[in-house]
Amino acid sequence: MKAIIVEDEFLAQQELSWMIQQHSRIQIEACFDDGLEVLKYLQNHPIDVIFLDINIPSLDGMLLAQNISKFAHKPFIVFITAWKEHAVEAFELEAFDYILKPYHEARIVTMLNKLEASWQHPAPGSAVPSRNAPQTVNLMKDERIIVTDINDIYYVEAHEKLTFVYTRREAYVMSMTISEFCSRLPEPEFFRCHRSYCVNLSKIREIEPWFNNTYILKLRDMDFQVPVSRSKVKEFRQLMRL
Numbered sequence: 001m002k003a004i005i006v007e008d009e010f011l012a013q014q015e016l017s018w019m020i021q022q023h024s025r026i027q028i029e030a031c032f033d034d035g036l037e038v039l040k041y042l043q044n045h046p047i048d049v050i051f052l053d054i055n056i057p058s059l060d061g062m063l064l065a066q067n068i069s070k071f072a073h074k075p076f077i078v079f080i081t082a083w084k085e086h087a088v089e090a091f092e093l094e095a096f097d098y099i100l101k102p103y104h105e106a107r108i109v110t111m112l113n114k115l116e117a118s119w120q121h122p123a124p125g126s127a128v129p130s131r132n133a134p135q136t137v138n139l140m141k142d143e144r145i146i147v148t149d150i151n152d153i154y155y156v157e158a159h160e161k162l163t164f165v166y167t168r169r170e171a172y173v174m175s176m177t178i179s180e181f182c183s184r185l186p187e188p189e190f191f192r193c194h195r196s197y198c199v200n201l202s203k204i205r206e207i208e209p210w211f212n213n214t215y216i217l218k219l220r221d222m223d224f225q226v227p228v229s230r231s232k233v234k235e236f237r238q239l240m241r242l
Helices: 010-023 035-042 061-068 084-092 105-120 178-182 230-240
Strands: 002-006 027-032 049-052 076-081 097-100 136-141 144-149 153-159 162-167 171-174 190-194 197-200 204-209 215-219 225-228
Touching: 002 010, 002 035, 010 027, 010 105, 027 035, 035 061, 049 061, 061 076, 061 084, 076 084, 076 105, 084 097, 097 105, 097 144, 105 144, 136 171, 153 178, 162 178, 178 190, 178 197, 190 225, 190 230, 197 225, 225 230
Parallel strands: 002 027, 002 049, 049 076, 076 097
Antiparallel strands: 136 144, 153 162, 153 197, 162 171, 190 197, 204 215, 215 225
16 A cells, blocks of 8 residues: 655654554655645555645645545545544545544554555455445544444444444444435445335344335344335345345
8 A cells, every 4th residue: 555644743744654664564655744735746646545634734634635535536544633623524524544643553553454454355256455345434433433344334223314323332323314324335235124224234134024015134143123114125035035
């Protein structure tokens, strides 16, 4: 992976560079302390990941990330900042991670491991890694961005304008509609089985007939049961070869 660091504090830039070199195979191609210089550089230099401070001259990190989010081939963005209040905005820009200063080496190592895994591991059935089929999704917990393996999600539930996302041990509340969140999940692994539910098909352990010729889905490792609406039965039967 090719990376750049955008950080106007020289010591912080050097510290992060050292940790990346020590704990990953990521190549640092350049370091910058100015947002506009980064935009100029990216016009002619394809980059896989950007470690981006928010408080930088000329063009702050958030505006820079907004510009980068419009690229046809978007690099991963890892925010590195002392300002935790920008976490939600970073999530909306689909940042890969959000690291608070001062750096904690264990936190950096965890992020680097996930970053390399997301880059290297292909989607199931793919011959090569694909940036168009991400293997992680960003979830919010206590103003932190939790980079979560997509296959760890069991089901998703709508609550008006909020969406609850359930893994085996955690529940996350997302400030978006279920339609918006589900658009970030790969098909056909995830199926919108009901107006209020989306389910990970690989987590189904039992399909039980229900009233009006519909189904109720029992999931692995969970007591909760997910309904299949009548309007989705035909599509569900085709997906599951019933």
